[in-house]
Amino acid sequence: xxxxxxxxxxxxxxxxxxxxxxxxxxxxxxxxxxxxxxxxxxxxxxxxxxxxxxxxxxxxxxxxxxxxxxxxxxxxxxxxxxxxxxxxxxxxxxxxxxxxxxxxxxxxxxxxxxxxxxxxxxxxxxxxxxxxxxxxxxxxxxxxxxxxxxxxxxxxxxxxxxxxxxxxxxxxxxxxxxxxxxxxxxxxxxxxxxxxxxxxxxxxxxxxxxxxxxxxxxxxxxxxxxxxxxxxxxxxxxxxxxxxxxxxxxxxxxxxxxxxxxxxxxxxxxxxxxxxxxxxxxx
Numbered sequence: 001x002x003x004x005x006x007x008x009x010x011x012x013x014x015x016x017x018x019x020x021x022x023x024x025x026x027x028x029x030x031x032x033x034x035x036x037x038x039x040x041x042x043x044x045x046x047x048x049x050x051x052x053x054x055x056x057x058x059x060x061x062x063x064x065x066x067x068x069x070x071x072x073x074x075x076x077x078x079x080x081x082x083x084x085x086x087x088x089x090x091x092x093x094x095x096x097x098x099x100x101x102x103x104x105x106x107x108x109x110x111x112x113x114x115x116x117x118x119x120x121x122x123x124x125x126x127x128x129x130x131x132x133x134x135x136x137x138x139x140x141x142x143x144x145x146x147x148x149x150x151x152x153x154x155x156x157x158x159x160x161x162x163x164x165x166x167x168x169x170x171x172x173x174x175x176x177x178x179x180x181x182x183x184x185x186x187x188x189x190x191x192x193x194x195x196x197x198x199x200x201x202x203x204x205x206x207x208x209x210x211x212x213x214x215x216x217x218x219x220x221x222x223x224x225x226x227x228x229x230x231x232x233x234x235x236x237x238x239x240x241x242x243x244x245x246x247x248x249x250x251x252x253x254x255x256x257x258x259x260x261x262x263x264x265x266x267x268x269x270x271x272x273x274x275x276x277x278x279x280x281x282x283x
Contacts, residue, residue: 114216
């Protein structure tokens with residue numbers, strides 16, 4: 001994160017570390033997004049940085065309230081019969097893959113199955129979004145549905161993340177930790193569901209494991225109660241952004257082949273036509 005002007009105060013809560021990210025005293029969320037940047041990571045994947053322009057220091061007189069964290073309850077238990085990914089009990093991030101993996105038909109079906117389950121869990125989680133519901137309650141419901149389907153909630157234990165789903169409310173950009181804060185009328189919330197399904201372990205050595213399970217990962221943003229026009233316009237704008245980024249991704253995938261230089265991916269993305277204020281940049 002780039003250096004920010006002092007004084008430094010907490011801005012939002014994020015990520016699998018469960019730590020508090022800090023930046024300047026200027027609030028993060030504005031009514032209209034300022035700009036979006038796309039960058040190509042290792043020539044393969046796209047990531048979207050949503051960077052909002054900043055207000056003046058008049059938060060106290062503004063109708064928007066800062067997001068205040070609630071209490072975080074202990075992690076939920078996973079039954080012993082459900083196989084766990086290797087990072088589950090280590091609080092460490094997974095190691096780097098040994099190399100490209102070519103999936104056979106069985107592997108692709110495993111990917112489809114985990115994706116289907118993740119989509120079903122996300123749809124169910126969205127029905128729980130209403131004023132007064134705690135994000136901790138959403139976590140419990142999601143956790144229960146995942147384990148009832150014989151899967152493991154992937155966020156749990158990943159780098160020490162203490163919950164089974166990510167719930168990011170209002171100015172929390174991503175990977176928010178569910179807690180005791182009740183959702184309020186007018187909130188917008190992103191729910192990020194990931195499941196680990198069809199798992200089996202075969203030790204190849206003392207430190208390497210062959211994992212035949214697959215992570216299904218999906219997320220969506222939901223309105224809670226009566227959302228004001230500013231928030232609706234923001235979400236609608238972001239939906240347009242996501243449509244463009246998806247088109248960029250598909251165009252990039254379409255030119256991938258053995259021998260294709262990485263810089264062709266960036267060039268392909270750069271010339272995807274769009275009608276919103278968005279641009280690609282080097283990383």
